[in-house]
Amino acid sequence: MKLIFERSAAGRRCAPLPVCDVPFYGISDEMKRRTVPRLPELAEVDLCRHYTELNKQVYGVNCGFYPLGSCTMKYNPAVNEEIAALKGFQAIHPLQPEHTMQGCMEVLATLEELLSELVGMDAMTFQPAAGAHGELTGLLLIKAYQLDNGGAARDKIIVPDSAHGTNPASCAMAGFQAVNIPSAADGSVDLDALRAAVGPDTAGLMLTNPNTLGMFDKNILEITRIVHEAGGLCYYDGANMNAIMGAARPGDMGFDVIHLNLHKTFSTPHGGGGPGAAAVGAKQILAKYMPGKSIVRKESGFAFKEAPSSIGSVRSFYGNFLVCVRALCYVLSLGGAGLREASQNAVLNANYLRVLLKEHCPTSNDGLCMHEFVLTLEELHKQTGVTASDVAKAMLDCGMHPPTMYFPLIVHEALMFEPTETETKDTLDEAARSIVKLLEMAASKPEALHNAPLATAVGRPDEVAAARTPVIRHGF
């Protein structure tokens, strides 16, 4: 495909602006830029075609099956988009007088109430712009709490080795040292390792439950008790919340702070990697440290309030508001029973696909899973030389998005499937048939998988060359 710069021709342009109706104002040469930016010069039709062509080479959720573990790529309802496009939401300046943006404030206040109930928390902020940003925010709340309560020496956060990669990175950004603890043989938190790890330097624990192996940790109450008794707080990474909406609440499990990836669980689009949004919920003990402005209901309407010991702000204004609008549409559409139904079916779909595949490839653990499960292709790799990545790339030729590869790190040759509730039984049956065929092909014709994909616009890119001699802008 041509780059947009290669379609450009000097002097061609779109002209959306009227002629300026006030006198020109000139600035001194000293202040002016010396170069003209080499931005593309195109007519509207060229532009439209360029992006249409690019769009054809993108695989979205609406194109087909997208079973990405830990990322919850569910279908995004059309009504969400229509509501987020309303002028009454899009054309609102964030610093308008309070009484002229009561609608926006109502959106956030309502979403806060509903989501707090769903997860068992007392307060919520929508300022964090993504899941990892929520992690940072939650850890800063823990930090503020510990500093206020004589815990200045508490500088360690316990993170199981099955955690999302962002967890340790977030710890580093919040000034904590991440302490990795190994998982038990069955993938759950090793209680002895946890007991040995906690102490007077423990600020808290970060945990995903169900975890990244797709298992709900049966010992969760014991885990949070051990951490609390040691003086630590418990942070719930909500990446896997899609499994348990209406079935169980992190707040009831002993978690003090949680983030929800609105762009995963609450059906707002991922946009090729964002915008996301992370609602961070907290128990009362942490409410006074919340960032940014919170919204309170008063008789006269909604008003802004700043938390008395706020950690400050992690982003400007109130966060990715239009993502919150979509999430509210979704929650209102489904209601309590519908959210519960969605989670139940997410778990059902994962288990169903697991059962269809388990005869052909071992899973990381036996028995029921939650909304995702992990295949381990270690044995297949040993016998045939075919890697998890080979199988994933071959899935591209079958018209599917591959599952998450090589994660969690504790499983060798891992493929992590999360079909989500918005897939039909028929889709899962068909996907399983294709995957089984690929696994069989691995034994009979391994070289075919090494060469995959063949049906895509480009083959596997040379990633080593890309990193060794980076070309990250057009050279003209």
Next chain:
Amino acid sequence: MSSYVPSTMKQRLEMLEAVGVSSFEELYADVPESMRLKEGALDLPDGMSEMEVKASMEMMAAKNKVFPCIFRGAGAYNHYIPSIVKRVTAKEEFVTAYTPYQAEISQGILQSIFEYQTMICELTGMDAANASVYDGPSASAEAAAMCRDRKREKVVISGACHPEVIKVMRTYCYGAGAECVVIPAADGRTDVDALKAALDDKTACVCVQQPSFFGIVEDCAAIADLVHAAGAKFIMNVNPIAAAVLKTPAECGADIAVGEGQPLGIPMAFGGPYLGFMACTEKMQRKLPGRIVGETRDAEGRRCFVLTLQAREQHIRREKASSNICSNEALCALTAGVYMAVMGPEGMREVAEQCFAKAHYMAANIINIQGFHLAYPGVFFNEFVTACPVDTGELLSILEEKGILGGLAVAEGILWCATEMNSREQIDTLVSVLKEVAGK
């Protein structure tokens, strides 16, 4: 009630049977009994039909006042968004795709990001750009993190930066345990004497906003010289529209250029989603946080694009990662890229020039009114502060009654903003209302 579960109940029962359980509840056998919620245990409303949801959300949107005439900026700007920008960025595959880890089926997104990176480099004059961070303030905080090391950990921020920039940078410094010094503004710009006093051999970087929060065009080249003489890095937080005309961060000598990308085709939307853009010198490119797309080849020699330089990220370094950015603002970056492509070099210059012209026409007419004057001397871009003889709160409410969102009340008076969206007629109306109020 709406439901987005497509399998029929008959199919669901078949699936339960295939899994070997007799009910949905049994799927949750691993959840301790005491924690398992019964149906309807939570205090949540019933679901609604699409029609009802729409009506209810439309009612909320209607409770907001959409101002037909806006003279407020302060970090969120009312610019014209060409129709084609929304048309192409709303394409479903762009909207519903995941982070492009699977390059073979994501070339469209990867290429659009590569093009965006190039455009940001062209706009700022810098060598390398990433593919978006959350917003301008958090981009500034990430930039400071790129500069800090064990020997130099102090972050200096000009008090003439946007208050949100200062706040977010402070919060990130608090997290990392880094010292953060805000030097007060003087005359609506960076106080150079105070800056000199704050610089020492512990200073990692200095962040200055161009134009300042109060609208003033700073002499960034002079500031950069000062900062570099002290061995620190210079971060410039720039308005991307102004950047089309003003001396580029590269020409000023900045090490990192960051900014809020919202003016590039993204609606004000009550504050988000916005976009942080970020570019730096080649020397620093391996420290850039977030996503970066690189050009490479496939086995057939075809040009293709891939996420690259990921060793900086949480994938590999985990505990030592310098940033945790994962989901970012890719769709907003696409939007900004499309906007810049629509405008082209001529259009970008034109928007900037119209902003200059309208703001100066407006200022000249406001300060003609008895009692009004500019709070600060110097050249400004699309914002300026006036001190005025009347109560600012009262003045702004009178404007509001007439459908005008006036400037933002600040300590020194009112921070006004004009863009290409404000016609001469709008400005004249504003001035006549101000005249009337001041004359009372």
